[in-house]
Amino acid sequence: xxxxxxxxxxxxxxxxxxxxxxxxxxxxxxxxxxxxxxxxxxxxxxxxxxxxxxxxxxxxxxxxxxxxxxxxxxxxxxxxxxxxxxxxxxxxxxxxxxxxxxxxxxxxxxxxxxxxxxxxxxxxxxxxxxxxxxxxxxxxxxxxxxxxxxxxxxxxxxxxxxxxxxxxxxxxxxxxxxxxxxxxxxxxxxxxxxxxxxxxxxxxxxxxxxxxxxxxxxxxxxxxxxxxxxxxxxxxxxxxxxxxxxxxxxxxxxxxxxxxxxxxxxxxxxxxxxxxxxxxxxxxxxxxxxxxxxxxxxxxxxxxxxx
Amino acid sequence: xxxxxxxxxxxxxxxxxxxxxxxxxxxxxxxxxxxxxxxxxxxxxxxxxxxxxxxxxxxxxxxxxxxxxxxxxxxxxxxxxxxxxxxxxxxxxxxxxxxxxxxxxxxxxxxxxxxxxxxxxxxxxxxxxxxxxxxxxxxxxxxxxxxxxxxxxxxxxxxxxxxxxxxxxxxxxxxxxxxxxxxxxxxxxxxxxxxxxxxxxxxxxxxxxxxxxxxxxxxxxxxxxxxxxxxxxxxxxxxxxxxxxxxxxxxxxxxxxxxxxxxxxxxxxxxxxxxxxxxxxxxxxxxxxxxxxxxxxxxxxxxxxxxxxxxxxx
Numbered sequence: 040x041x042x043x044x045x046x047x048x049x050x051x052x053x054x055x056x057x058x059x060x061x062x063x064x065x066x067x068x069x070x071x072x073x074x075x076x077x078x079x080x081x082x083x084x085x086x087x088x089x090x091x092x093x094x095x096x097x098x099x100x101x102x103x104x105x106x107x108x109x110x111x112x113x114x115x116x117x118x119x120x121x122x123x124x125x126x127x128x129x130x131x132x133x134x135x136x137x138x139x140x141x142x143x144x145x146x147x148x149x150x151x152x153x154x155x156x157x158x159x160x161x162x163x164x165x166x167x168x169x170x171x172x173x174x175x176x177x178x179x180x181x182x183x184x185x186x187x188x189x190x191x192x193x194x195x196x197x198x199x200x201x202x203x204x205x206x207x208x209x210x211x212x213x214x215x216x217x218x219x220x221x222x223x224x225x226x227x228x229x230x231x232x233x234x235x236x237x238x239x240x241x242x243x244x245x246x247x248x249x250x251x252x253x254x255x256x257x258x259x260x261x262x263x264x265x266x267x268x269x270x271x272x273x274x275x276x277x278x279x280x281x282x283x284x285x286x287x288x289x290x291x292x293x294x295x296x297x298x299x300x301x302x303x304x305x306x307x308x309x310x311x312x313x314x315x316x317x318x319x320x321x322x323x324x325x326x327x328x329x330x331x332x333x334x335x336x337x338x339x340x341x342x343x344x345x346x
Numbered sequence: 347x348x349x350x351x352x353x354x355x356x357x358x359x360x361x362x363x364x365x366x367x368x369x370x371x372x373x374x375x376x377x378x379x380x381x382x383x384x385x386x387x388x389x390x391x392x393x394x395x396x397x398x399x400x401x402x403x404x405x406x407x408x409x410x411x412x413x414x415x416x417x418x419x420x421x422x423x424x425x426x427x428x429x430x431x432x433x434x435x436x437x438x439x440x441x442x443x444x445x446x447x448x449x450x451x452x453x454x455x456x457x458x459x460x461x462x463x464x465x466x467x468x469x470x471x472x473x474x475x476x477x478x479x480x481x482x483x484x485x486x487x488x489x490x491x492x493x494x495x496x497x498x499x500x501x502x503x504x505x506x507x508x509x510x511x512x513x514x515x516x517x518x519x520x521x522x523x524x525x526x527x528x529x530x531x532x533x534x535x536x537x538x539x540x541x542x543x544x545x546x547x548x549x550x551x552x553x554x555x556x557x558x559x560x561x562x563x564x565x566x567x568x569x570x571x572x573x574x575x576x577x578x579x580x581x582x583x584x585x586x587x588x589x590x591x592x593x594x595x596x597x598x599x600x601x602x603x604x605x606x607x608x609x610x611x612x613x614x615x616x617x618x619x620x621x622x623x624x625x626x627x628x629x630x631x632x633x634x635x636x637x638x639x640x641x642x643x644x645x646x647x648x649x650x651x652x653x654x655x656x657x658x659x660x
Contacts, residue, residue: 061480064562068476069485071469072492072537075529079507080495086506144400152394160646161401164408167642167649169591171609172631176411179624189427218403226654279499282593286613300501307505308598317505324502331497 084324087317095314102314109318119319121294122302125209126278129298132213133277134270140217141224141269146254148225149232159229163222170219174286177215178202181287205295208288212296216283220276224269231265232258271334275327299323408635415439415629422625438625439633445623446611447604448630455608458523459589465528466536466585467578474540475566479552489541495534501594503531508598518601527589536581543577544570580652587653590638608634 094105113119144162148155165173180186181201188198201207235258243253259266281300284290290297290305297305303323307316409429414422416434442448476482477489507530511522527533547570555565571578593609600606603614612634615627642649 058481061562062482065476065480065482065485068472068480068566069488069492071529072473072533073488075469075533076492076495076531079526079530080498080503080534081491083503083506083510084494084498086509087503090505147393147397147400150390150393152390152397154394154397158397158401159650160643161404163646163650164639164642165404166653167587167638168408168635169609169638171591171593171612172411172635173407175612175622175627175631176407178622179414179628180407180410185423185425185427189425193426218407222404223653226650230654275499279501281501282609285593285597303501304504304594307508313505313509320502320505324498327499327502328497 087320087324090314090317091321093314093317095312095317097311097313099311105314109315112315113318113322118294118297119302122297122299125294125296126298128209129213129216129280129296130274130277132209133216134273136213136217137221137224137273138266138270141221141228142266144221144225145228145232148229159226162225165219166222168219170282171286173219174215174283177211178287181211202288203292205292208292208296212280212283212287215287216277216280219283220273224273227265227269228262231262235261268334271330275330275334278323278327278330299326408639411628411635412632415625415632417625419623419625438629441623441626442615442630442633445626446606446614448611448633450604451606451608451611452633454520454605455590458520458607459586461524462527462589463582463586465524466533467581469528469533470536470540470581471571471574471578472566473537474542475544475570477537478541478544479547479570480562492534492537495531496538498531500531504594504598511599517599518605519599520605522599523589523592523595523607526595527585527592532588533585536585539581540574540577543574547573579648583649583652587638 091109092104092106093102094108095102148159148162182188183200183203184192187201191198199207201211239257239261240253243257248256278298279300280298281304284296284298284301285304288296290301299319300323303316303319306312306319413430415438416431416436417428418431418433418435418437421428421432473492477485477492507522507526511517514521516522551569551573552565555569560568591609592607596607596610600610603611606614612627612630615623615630617623
């Protein structure tokens with residue numbers, strides 16, 4: 040706490056006057072943030088739950104209470120199940136590729152090779168590039184008969200029509216997302232790697248442990264709490280990916296890359312099913328909330344490790 | 347992405363803003379004595395080579411974006427693709443401004459991002475300071491209330507917020523893109539970061555200010571705020587980028603081209619069949635990306651530290 044409140048104990052009157060005024064200042068200082076939180080977070084959150092219990096079509100101008108019907112509908116909405124599966128694949132893909140690539144890059148940068156600073160900047164660059172811009176450029180690279188395939192053709196290889204095939208389209212969105220964001224995880228891993236005490240490594244080296252052995256027996260366990268955290272953060276991030284899908288594949292081909300957020304957007308702003316879209320929002324919120332709580336649990340463990 | 351992960355990213359990265367989380371260089375003590383001179387040299391050369399190969403997918407898209415934007419329509423479709431335009435032309439850049447009110451859209455993005463950044467810094471610094479240093483009844487409860495914003499991805503509340511904006515008659519205006527980020531969930535991370543910073547300030551400094559007869563606002567403005575420059579810089583960087591890159595919200599709230607922001611405008615360079623006009627689209631993309639890249643390269647340490655501490659993603 041601040042020491043201000045304990046100041047001048049010999050003049051209690053002035054002290055309490057200062058305190059009263061100080062508390063008023065405190066309320067004034069937090070007022071914008073608190074009012075904003077109520078107006079733009081708490082109320083909308085309550086509203087979305089309320090809406091989810093309604094049949095609400097904006098075009099038809101209907102708004103009728105239907106209880107849990109939207110949630111009932113979720114159970115037999117095949118398109119929703121497809122989008123959950125797409126989300127699952129997308130998240131698994133992003134986490135697996137992102138984590139392994141980030142770790143690989145961090146280990147590379149940790150070797151104190153010449154040019155490390157430059158490469159750190161290069162690997163980080165996509166993080167500051169706008170996602171839409173990055174996606175447009177990759178859309179250009181992933182054309183059927185130009186871009187990457189144009190280069191492949193030079194070597195007599197016929198590349199797949201990346202964005203028109205269910206499997207390669209999913210691979211494409213995963214890869215584009217990973218290259219965009221991996222720099223951030225790389226930096227987090229790098230700082231974790233640098234906090235591994237050199238003495239332990241040295242001791243293992245003297246005991247005859249090779250580089251691989253040292254990595255798997257010492258480094259990896261020591262940075263595993265960071266890894267777990269980064270993994271969950273990356274999953275949550277992947278669950279909120281909208282722009283990439285909208286710009287690169289438009290959810291296609293078919294519905295193969297229609298992840299949950301994109302399906303939510305479609306229901307609300309293309310099909311005007313605001314009630315059902317609200318129910319999907321609640322589902323998304325519950326998933327993210329569960330992951331965040333899990334993350335807090337792991338954070339406790341991480342703090343424990345540190346102390 | 348939701349700000350909640352940002353917070354914990356920051357705590358994972360372990361450190362007050364300004365700590366050198368992202369410093370690629372190790373401590374001198376970390377250097378190992380060199381053994382096996384020749385093979386070690388060779389191994390390190392191989393690693394540098396590996397790093398160059400790995401850098402290709404990070405750098406090549408940007409290289410190709412810039413070079414392709416200077417190609418003519420016929421060259422951009424030609425096979426094999428050329429790595430450098432045959433006769434660099436800036437015709438596509440002219441078209442960028444002819445097909446859409448691109449200058450206007452650029453200005454929209456810029457002024458919205460500046461306002462959001464300044465507004466967020468103000469709201470977050472004030473609230474963060476009060477939550478950290480001022481004692482008032484219910485401050486913990488209010489802080490928890492504000493922190494709920496970290497748990498709510500922007501997609502979750504887009505339907506009610508759309509309705510709110512609609513009934514306020516503010517569809518197709520920039521108000522929702524300015525006011526909601528400053529006061530709503532997106533600014534909560536900034537408040538949190540500022541609070542974490544102000545908690546670490548030594549109380550003696552403020553005590554001295556108070557002895558000098560400064561009001562609480564005076565203590566905040568003259569003593570605490572100047573000391574929080576590194577935290578404020580981190581907040582400014584990720585807030586500006588977040589606003590500059592915002593996509594879902596403009597898509598939902600805006601409908602006329604002259605009101606569009608850049609990410610939305612970039613997707614509009616399409617021909618009558620909806621196919622992208624590549625060289626023009628890439629020229630517009632280049633114009634969007636280059637200023638940010640220049641600032642990033644000029645201040646890369648602050649960027650990497652600030653973003654790693656706050657963990658902006660997507």
